[in-house]
């Protein structure tokens with residue numbers, strides 16, 4: 001999904017959730033939801049580093065411009081269920097991480113909608129699991 005769409009979705013839906021949760025910390029929480037929902041995509045850079053393609057930044061940027069509405073099947077570590085679960089566990093200790101989790105979930109749902117529209121199925125759900133990626137790699 002496009003960067004700007006993630007900002008819009010996280011700002012509006014996240015804003016409503018933050019307002020319901022705590023009206024006095026509304027803007028602080030909203031900032032965390034929007035920031036976490038946007039910064040999560042830094043893992044796309046990690047994938048390009050892993051693939052060794054960052055030596056050709058123009059090609060990487062062209063590739064990224066071609067995929068905002070497509071499901072790539074790549075594993076993006078911060079988009080994974082396991083990462084979100086780790087943030088949930090941290091959130092049980094510190095509310096900050098629960099607010100971060102809201103941003104991650106909204107980002108995941110927005111990407112999920114794009115994946116569904118692209119694949120017309122829910123087969124992409126498996127691609128968001130580190131455990132399934134490791135299992136599929138060895139089998």
Ligand SMILES: [Zn+2]
Pocket residue numbers: 001041079107111
């Ligand atoms: Zn994403």
